[in-house]
Amino acid sequence: MAKARAIKNLDATAPVGDNARVIAKTRLEELYEWDAYVDDPYRVRELHNLRIAAKRLRYTLEIFAEALSEGSAPIIETLTQIQDELGELHDSDVMIALLRLCLGSLDSGSGYEYALAHAPQRRGKGRFDVDPTLLAHLVAPNVAPSAEQRQGLERLLHGLQERREAQYGKFRQHWYQLKAGDFRHEVLNLIETKEVDSAESKREKTEAAKAGG
Amino acid sequence: MQNHHAPVHAAIDIGSNTIHVVVARCLPDDLEILADEEELVRIGESVTATGAISPQKRDEAITTLRKYKALAEEHDANPILVVATEAIRQASNSEAFLADVQRETGLEVHLISGDVEAVLTFYGATYEFYKETKDADEPDLVGVMDLGGGSTELVIAKHRKISWRTSFSIGSGWLHDRYLSSDPPALADLAVARSFLQTYFRGIHIKRFPPTLIVTGGTANALLHLAHRAFELDTQQPLLGYDDLIRCEGLLSAEASEEIAKRYQLAAKRAKILAAGVLIIRTVMSSYQLDQIRISPHGIREGALLAYTRFGEQWLQRVEQSRDVTTPTSNEVQVDAGTDVMVQSEPFEQAGRRMLSEKARKVVEWRSDVLKHEDIEAVHKMRVASRRLRAVLDAYEPACDPRRFKKVYRSVKELADILGKARDTDVMIMNLRSQLEETPSEEQPGIQWLIDHLSDYRQQHQKKLDAFLQKFDSNSFVQQVESCLPQGGFRNGKS
Numbered sequence: 001m002a003k004a005r006a007i008k009n010l011d012a013t014a015p016v017g018d019n020a021r022v023i024a025k026t027r028l029e030e031l032y033e034w035d036a037y038v039d040d041p042y043r044v045r046e047l048h049n050l051r052i053a054a055k056r057l058r059y060t061l062e063i064f065a066e067a068l069s070e071g072s073a074p075i076i077e078t079l080t081q082i083q084d085e086l087g088e089l090h091d092s093d094v095m096i097a098l099l100r101l102c103l104g105s106l107d108s109g110s111g112y113e114y115a116l117a118h119a120p121q122r123r124g125k126g127r128f129d130v131d132p133t134l135l136a137h138l139v140a141p142n143v144a145p146s147a148e149q150r151q152g153l154e155r156l157l158h159g160l161q162e163r164r165e166a167q168y169g170k171f172r173q174h175w176y177q178l179k180a181g182d183f184r185h186e187v188l189n190l191i192e193t194k195e196v197d198s199a200e201s202k203r204e205k206t207e208a209a210k211a212g213g
Numbered sequence: 214m215q216n217h218h219a220p221v222h223a224a225i226d227i228g229s230n231t232i233h234v235v236v237a238r239c240l241p242d243d244l245e246i247l248a249d250e251e252e253l254v255r256i257g258e259s260v261t262a263t264g265a266i267s268p269q270k271r272d273e274a275i276t277t278l279r280k281y282k283a284l285a286e287e288h289d290a291n292p293i294l295v296v297a298t299e300a301i302r303q304a305s306n307s308e309a310f311l312a313d314v315q316r317e318t319g320l321e322v323h324l325i326s327g328d329v330e331a332v333l334t335f336y337g338a339t340y341e342f343y344k345e346t347k348d349a350d351e352p353d354l355v356g357v358m359d360l361g362g363g364s365t366e367l368v369i370a371k372h373r374k375i376s377w378r379t380s381f382s383i384g385s386g387w388l389h390d391r392y393l394s395s396d397p398p399a400l401a402d403l404a405v406a407r408s409f410l411q412t413y414f415r416g417i418h419i420k421r422f423p424p425t426l427i428v429t430g431g432t433a434n435a436l437l438h439l440a441h442r443a444f445e446l447d448t449q450q451p452l453l454g455y456d457d458l459i460r461c462e463g464l465l466s467a468e469a470s471e472e473i474a475k476r477y478q479l480a481a482k483r484a485k486i487l488a489a490g491v492l493i494i495r496t497v498m499s500s501y502q503l504d505q506i507r508i509s510p511h512g513i514r515e516g517a518l519l520a521y522t523r524f525g526e527q528w529l530q531r532v533e534q535s536r537d538v539t540t541p542t543s544n545e546v547q548v549d550a551g552t553d554v555m556v557q558s559e560p561f562e563q564a565g566r567r568m569l570s571e572k573a574r575k576v577v578e579w580r581s582d583v584l585k586h587e588d589i590e591a592v593h594k595m596r597v598a599s600r601r602l603r604a605v606l607d608a609y610e611p612a613c614d615p616r617r618f619k620k621v622y623r624s625v626k627e628l629a630d631i632l633g634k635a636r637d638t639d640v641m642i643m644n645l646r647s648q649l650e651e652t653p654s655e656e657q658p659g660i661q662w663l664i665d666h667l668s669d670y671r672q673q674h675q676k677k678l679d680a681f682l683q684k685f686d687s688n689s690f691v692q693q694v695e696s697c698l699p700q701g702g703f704r705n706g707k708s
Binding site: 003004008010011014019023060062063091094095099131133143145149150151152153154155159 | 560607610656670
């Protein structure tokens with residue numbers, strides 16, 4: 001995924017909370033830029049990007065947790081769940097891609113192997129990156145699986161595809177539940193709320209009251 | 214004390230940094246110190262490095278203990294109480310060490326728990342204060358802070374009985390090593406360390422902090438000595454005001470530690486970590502609104518002598534029974550001492566410098582664990598630390614020097630990528646292994662084939678990772694990250 005978007009109009013001398021709100025809002029927008037791909041189960045790259053965007057928002061909320069208003073914990077938990085669901089999906093996608101490439105190379109010889117090994121490096125719609133070194137390691141002729149092993153791999157691939165379908169279904173259902181509950185607005189609300197009675201301001205108020213007699 | 218019939222006892226404390234002996238004529242509430250010596254053996258150094266007490270440290274400790282036994286015998290001290298604390302508790306070969314000491318010196322060493330250590334330190338640090346304070350003036354609550362090299366113990370006592378204690382893994386040596394390595398400490402480093410401490414202690418909410426805080430430990434006593442000499446304070450008063458500490462900090466940041474040590478007759482090693490000690494004490498004082506602290510030269514050894522005099526041969530059992538220490542989650546105190554805390558009012562740029570420094574240090578903390586190959590979770594943790602660092606870099610990109618930022622970002626990404634390959638393969642292998650147990654037998658040969666080849670690939674990748682991390686210079690990495698956001702260097706937006 002591309003680098004996180006750089007934030008403009010930050011104020012060095014302003015309290016950290018003011019800037020944290022600007023940063024978190026940008027990360028929230030970045031997350032929802034991938035919403036359009038949620039209904040397409042095979043936009044594996046975009047779903048992976050959605051996961052990274054969720055992770056970035058989560059880290060931002062964690063880093064600035066004390067500077068934002070209270071109540072970030074349930075939102076962070078939800079983001080972690082989304083990240084985990086998409087993480088499992090991603091793990092399955094990587095393994096499925098590897099197995100397909102691996103089994104395909106057994107059928108089609110070195111030309112096919114070459115094409116497959118280089119295909120993941122070309123970035124395009126729905127295409128998925130597989131570590132070329134790992135792939136090269138698995139398709140090396142001297143390590144080719146026996147017929148029995150190959151049969152096991154075919155079954156494994158089949159099982160993974162079924163599992164992947166279930167994982168995608170689970171994630172999508174959760175995403176739509178969040179949409180129905182207006183999760184985006186909930187996060188925005190957390191980000192934009194200025195904590196008026198933070199421990200610090202309470203302390204300042206107490207000290208001011210003391211000073212004023 | 215004017216009681217020449219009082220018995221003479223000796224107490225030796227084997228600590229992380231020093232072995233310390235005190236010989237005294239003892240009454241239940243008073244001591245007349247006849248001898249007081251310490252040797253900087255630094256057993257903790259070898260325990261930190263290898264997990265065990267090295268043969269060299271063992272020999273040094275035994276030589277020192279023989280010398281102290283002879284010193285105690287010169288004063289006809291009986292018994293000679295010997296206690297060992299944190300470093301020995303942590304050492305993997307502590308049993309063998311204690312057996313060696315007993316065999317070669319005839320001294321029986323008591324390996325005491327953290328709770329017992331707290332009680333003895335409290336007895337030792339407070340006995341002079343209670344003796345000097347009239348009953349009517351005696352405060353209900355008294356705090357004792359034992360500022361050590363690797364950690365700080367904080368004890369609160371109500372009506373002379375410990376009601377709460379906690380330990381922070383922050384000590385003067387630790388803070389110096391992590392934040393203040395230049396000599397004299399750079400102003401920017403001091404600012405980052407101060408900011409870190411302020412944030413750390415803001416997370417520790419103590420509803421009612423005692424108005425009297427007695428601070429003990431070698432660094433606190435060296436600071437008192439420095440303040441007495443440098444600012445000509447009344448040497449009869451073991452007191453340090455907040456302003457005195459500000460002056461100490463100014464002095465320590467203006468002169469190299471060697472010069473300070475020479476000018477004020479301090480041990481060079483001690484002088485080096487004094488600035489860190491000042492910062493810790495000042496932060497505690499400002500966090501809990503204290504104008505003044507009292508320094509005590511006494512601690513665990515004097516506490517052991519008092520306990521023995523009060524309770525006799527059963528002194529340790531009685532101390533263990535008498536401890537009435539609540540955990541930090543009591544109603545009076547809420548501890549939330551994570552370092553990832555800040556307050557809304559902290560300026561953005563300052564918070565950024567602090568966070569970049571902390572996150573970079575967290576990344577490099579995992580380097581040695583990854584190289585040990587003992588736990589695959591170390592790779593995961595280092596990768597997560599690198600991601601958190603990237604999240605802070607992403608947030609602060611507009612504020613950073615673009616050239617330095619680009620270089621650092623590339624380094625962090627390179628590290629994250631190489632760790633990512635290792636971790637992703639580990640996850641695949643773990644998933645397949647758990648699947649293997651539940652899978653039908655005809656599928657198993659395929660899964661096993663994949664596990665074998667992924668494991669083989671993972672081992673090859675580990676060599677690359679090792680080579681990468683061997684070349685990885687942790688100090689330079691942290692410095693690079695820290696230099697990304699120079700003070701006053703905010704370049705985008707309003708500054």
